[in-house]
Amino acid sequence: MALHAERAKSIEVPLRQELSFPYHSERRQCSVPTFIPHTEAETSQMLADLGLKEIDEIFATIPRERRLGRGLNLPDGVSEYDVLTYFEEVSARNLHHGRPLISFAGGGSYDHDIPQVVRTLGSRGEFVTAYTPYQPEVAQGVLQALFEFQTLISRLSGLEISNASLYDGATALVEAVNLACAHTRSHHVIVSKGINPTYLQTVRTFAEGTGLSVEELPLNDDLSSDLSIETASQAAAVVVGYPNYFGAVEDLARARELANRTGALLICVYDPISLALLTSPGSFGVDVAVAEGQSLGTPVSFGGPYLGLFSVRPEYLRLVPGRLVGETVDAEGRRSFVTTLRTREQDIRRERASSNVCTNQTLMAVHACIYLSWLGPDGFRELATSCLSSSHYLADALSTIPGVELVTPVFVREFTIRLTGIDNEAVRSALADRGFLAGVSGEFPSGDLKASNTLILSATERRTKSEIDRFVGEFSKIVEAR
Amino acid sequence: MATSANFKRPGGGVAASIPLMGRAEEPTIFDLSVAKRRASSLRSSGVDQVDPRTVLPATMLRDEPPALPEVSERDLVGHFTRLSARQYSVDLGAYPLGSCTMKYNPKFADAVAAMPGISQVHPHTPVSFAQGWLEIMVTLESWICEITGMAAATLQPAAGAAGELTGLLIMAHYHQRHGGRRSKVIIPDSAHGTNPASVTLAGYEAVTVPSNDRGLVDLEQLDKVLGEDVAGMMLTNPNTLGLFEEEIAEITARVHAVGGLMYYDGANLNAILGVSRPGDMGFDIVHSNLHKTFATPHGGGGPGAGPVAVSERLREFLPGPRATLIDDEDGVRYVWKTPEFSIGRVHGFYGNAVVLARALAYMMYHGGPGLADVARYAVLNANWLRAQIAQHYEIAFPQLCMHEFVASAAQLKKRYGVRALDIAKGMIEEGFHSPTVYFPLVVDEALMMEPTETESPQTLRALADALMRLAEAATSSDGQEWLHNAPSTTPVGRVDEALAARKPRLTFDQASNRPV
């Protein structure tokens, strides 16, 4: 899309009057929000008990000059109905004739069906409104679910140890790179240009603080990584996708060799759904496997909250970031669960901790646990096969359009096409006007010429044949119109 | 042949809960698995199914799918419902866990999160079809900026600790553009563990300043560590002892005088909403924990959101892309923009977006005046509870507290051998969640309590009575024994943490560590 961002002047964000909050008329009747239960009489009694007259005397330790001395320049409160009306209206502007765009996009976020059990069980207040399980006796529900989640992620990745989640795929990769650096005491990492470019950007952001140098692995014509490079450098890690951002299935055996040549750990960024079919990263001797776990029961949610998956071989146990839940027994010998190996964590190790993670994405991990248990092995394979079948059907159909060429011949559920004679963003924009999300632009923003003017597309099990057919029809009309 | 022994476990779930919400072990989901049982049914897409072996080389394919459990939907629902009965939560009762602001989570925010235009929008949607989402982000940013007194904010960090590291990297980039590297960041000895850990990850050395006898930053000690090598200082105000740093203007002035920046850890923002603003105190970088102050549910450990707001001079260092409202020849609209000297991305997309929407819903419901009431009642509740129990527990510092306070079980330990941990477990027996224990580190046997504004005077009374009963129990040998063994009414009693760490069993597939 042609944005005239440079020429445009940023305009001040409007407050109060202009703030688009047209639904409040009068101030709500009650003078305090209803989540504060105190009656006036109770407030007076509490103040009297403290020897105070006015409630604002409670702030006596805040020096006068540090007080705001005015109300916040924000609208008055409104009822929950008014809030919901605002969100109905504003969120409608994310829809096309009242529906989300029909998505053929992946790029780290996939539009899967979410079974009602995940929604129903996953929205139970006991899971939703608990804090981190600091008191195990009253947190066995979350702790056991996390233990089960860790088991499932280890079975998926083929690596023995998995943690209780990190923020998202990108930050999970950052933590994996930090682990590799701590283990090897090297500060050089070799990262494929085929990993999600936003992950690479995130790694670069945090590399500033940890003093990392990042070397990029070039791409082959089929957008897989060129693993034949002769590099003299010793490295902490080699990082490849599996499948990679473009859908190409990297050769992990050769990636392992490259890691061995450079004394590096092999880090793999995988797609969890594809692992229903693909040989597990663990079978190739991957040291650290990370993933974006959004596909496992979390809606696309405009990018978050998602779920960072993190698994390692046992020798790196002491370097694992974030929480680990372990089994133990209580005083009477009953099976119990507790967060363990806590001396790795920031609250104990402080400035010597190798990660600062505290809050993670537990609720999404519980959802993933319910989702995978609902699928079962056969359902999981059928789901992945359905994604594969629809994606191949889509790729075959698009490839027949003149000016469209399939770049990734071997793929599971996501693939890349190159366009000739028409701009990829123009296609995305024209298809959005017709109600479709036509994938992700490939060169955004990796800057690799091999990926220029490409689109990365995917069809999940949610896409019906008729949706795919209509999409391909509109796609070819737009291309032919040029 | 059918005998009465058929279908005895192991394998398969039994739809019973003995006793109701009971203390019997709940089998793992793997124990419930029976080969070839399944819960899932998938949509028929109408596309002919392809055999993966026809499109992928055999060497890439696994023989068997991952060994997921094979359970019925009925067993799945039974299992997770029974697990939920083994879990304490804000919905169930008071959760005075200091530093965590476990207030009531309004239910209407769940309806916001479930709207299709919120939950079903792909992050790669062209910006012209995501104008609503960008407006939510820009609006939230403006509320956060007004509440904190800052100029601009990034919404990307996924939690408080992520916000800290983001803020410290902004600090580092700022110094690089203005005269080069500095090596140290000052933190008080009462700081949360994420602060020093973030300092190290940002490439700085953490230097600790001790608190004075009033629980506040010691200015003389601060002067000793201040110098040209100081990049900045991290503080929370009120601090983790629940005390307002009265000399905050002097602290920020001295740090600024050596060219350092001030970082505000927003964990305690609930205490000062609408009353006092970090920006006006002289802070340059401020993170907020939306999962604390703005009531987005903590999900048993996350998701959170830790937006970072900055003063005008740091605006151009914020992570990108940022939702921005522009007005040019193509009209007024929202676009993504990356600031000129941006530190880069700190999240795969734009942050925990749905958490951001929930927080904005909470803010709008309260409005400016309502948010100030939140702070008033949070502080009133904490002080009232503190006054009620002051006879029974030493209160670390005598002045009025803010939204939380730190009591100590040091005397109980010395006289009766009852520790903060025992009091924490006793609180569970009394029907409440425990306070935070052993944090901050500067108070011996710390019990850190934060009742929040959403607990009623009756609940506070019950909390105080429970704490008094526990202090009383500590004085008798029967009571001591009871406390040492508490809790006894929970699904499990005190757990063997040493065993868990000595012989870790972190997945069902690792060897059992049960003592034989």
Ligand SMILES: Cc1ncc(COP(=O)(O)O)c(C=O)c1O
């Ligand atoms: C004072 C303080 N700072 C920082 C944090 C870290 O926040 P988060 O858990 O969201 O990463 C906490 C959370 O417990 C805290 O209490």
